Amino acid sequence: MIAAQKKYSYSEVEKLSPQVMDTPGVILKKKNAIKPAQKVQIIFCVLIMCSICIGILLGYAQLAEEKFIINSLRRDIKELEGSIENLRVEVESAQRLDLIEQKAETVLGMQYPQKEQLVFLSINDHKIAASNELEQTDMAKQNNIIVDVKGTIQRLINN
Numbered sequence: 001m002i003a004a005q006k007k008y009s010y011s012e013v014e015k016l017s018p019q020v021m022d023t024p025g026v027i028l029k030k031k032n033a034i035k036p037a038q039k040v041q042i043i044f045c046v047l048i049m050c051s052i053c054i055g056i057l058l059g060y061a062q063l064a065e066e067k068f069i070i071n072s073l074r075r076d077i078k079e080l081e082g083s084i085e086n087l088r089v090e091v092e093s094a095q096r097l098d099l100i101e102q103k104a105e106t107v108l109g110m111q112y113p114q115k116e117q118l119v120f121l122s123i124n125d126h127k128i129a130a131s132n133e134l135e136q137t138d139m140a141k142q143n144n145i146i147v148d149v150k151g152t153i154q155r156l157i158n159n
Contacts, residue, residue, distance in 0.1 A: 034042075093099060104110040
């Protein structure tokens, strides 16, 4: 013969009288209560995780802002390079002699001089030769002065 098994339910444990609970043979399971120290640890860990997430988000926001600045600077560089190229073309066109000649004739009304308007300068060879002789005599005088100063210094040293 087999003894019938008794089914227990959790509600029966609550219905037990305080006398039964005090008896040493009956063990009641209590709910797993969270201790205050564990609560502080959990809150601290949650705060650390939130601060790490906020830091990561702020880092990505800073990166996005820097990328925007870099792209705007690149766009400015491209615009400036285009304007530099335009200025180079203008300078090159301003330096071309055929364009300068054409502007001088059309805008300023300039024309080449005729033969009777030309003036030729003549240089006297005698004046150039005379100025060369003066320069040579000045150089000779300076050399003589230098020789005299050297001689005086040597005489002073020897005495």
